[in-house]
Amino acid sequence: MPVTDVTTDPEALTFTLTAEFAASVERLWQAFTEPRQLERFWGPPGYPATFTEFDLTAGGRARYHMTGPKGEEFHGVWEFLEIDDPRSFSALDSFADQDGAVVADLPTSRMVFAFDETPTGSRLVNTTYFETAEALEKVVAMGMVEGSTMAINQLDRVLAGLREYAAGKGTQTEILDDTHVRITRLVEGPIELVWRAHQEPELLKKWMLGPDGWRLAVAEVDPAVGGRYRYEWEPVGGADGQAFGFDGETLLSEAPHRAVTTEHMTGTDFPSTLNDLNLEEEDGATLITLLIEYPDKETRDMVLATGMTDGMEASYARLERTLVSA
Template structure:
């Protein structure tokens, strides 16, 4: 078990934890930066976590829920206040209601996560700051101490699973629930480079073409919130053509962009696509959380080989970035 120290200070209203790991500092940091890894240890063993948002940038948010043995759902959120790469993460943390909004009936807190290299690997220090003795006691009564110990006892398996840290892994789609899918891939490049690659039409038309045999003749980019975009693809033989259009709903360069998306020529409801770009070892974690209007549409789209086409495009994007 990696925890080497737990100190509760009622006068200072703090709870401090120290844990040591025999792995490089960058790998420990990436475990907190990558939601695919974080959700494997953020919740206690009996209450595994699922992250439906994780914008690890100052001002960004994370939304998650933990599912108990009987199916009970407990929701939470945190907002990033400070980030110093490979050194410090500071967040405001709280509970959420069934709509994902902050639940002010339950206590909130501030947490700092500190990272440092050691002779044997890396060290993690966390300090939780409570607002009052009463709130501190309430959270302890709710099982916070036991939950944190159980959660952190799982991180060893995550850190030693070298395959999940490989920057060469192909595009992967993870089903989060009946209507949401998270598509992820580490792309060798910086967040700024990937942001540019998603906002410059001439560059997009070189890489965002899916499998061989297709081109992107129409690439109208939305650069400001409220603007609409339109993308169209055509097969080289001219026999097939399709496209998508939608609206830019949120934008926080170079970390997060949210769009609606609908196939051109259809009347069905749109999907919501949330793209986040997070620096990790080996490049940038490109993650797209797609919310579909129904499970049936989700399964139909995934059944078209969507991730195969996305992987072809991202591989082409890497070649563009490496050649630049």
């Protein structure tokens, strides 16, 4: 992971994050100063950022919001102070309302991004300065350490490009914390077709089969927000096992990039998971990222122990073949 150190200093009133990258200073600067690239990593998993304003000049302003898995929005504004292309920039960072007005009763801080060359690439040192110890404590309690770390750890795939980052690696499963798992798979095909393959029953039945010897017998999908879905798998050809299924509700739908659903094992009292599907296209290939939120660590470990990753890889391999013939 790129992040090598995160430190809070109550005496100096600072929060400092350091990260190392196998990319040039100029490439790192580009990622932080071009809004379409910045929003690909600035929000932590489950809270992607959208920049609606970005004027990288002294006295200029950036405005953004992060969208949570249930559609909730968290707004912020930056007021740029100093720009030293490609070495550093600083800005006042404030919480904002939906109209971009600064929220006075939440802390405003001064953040400095410094980019330096290293023998293997570049280093980011991001230092945030607070006016009081109470302000520092408040943002730490709000999850600044965890959120910033997870956000910056997503930057590798932006710097490398999706093919170098994920091509040929198959389905990868990362444990982010006790309740969150991130699954990624690059597939050859345009984002619009990959989106349809996750939404349309006739396409789902061609690829979402799990291990060999199973078929998706039921695929009922209402992809609209508030709509429900139901899947049911059954063994075929004498394969062992009993039919099972999942059902849930669509909480967020932003075609063709993001869909958030609940997932419950049909006919059981098991708690639901929250499944956050994100699609990102580059050079004709689409990176599928599925962030799963489990109710607790025990449930997470139980599901991972079922061989979920292998089953998903078999399905994603079929998805690529389906995209070729679609």
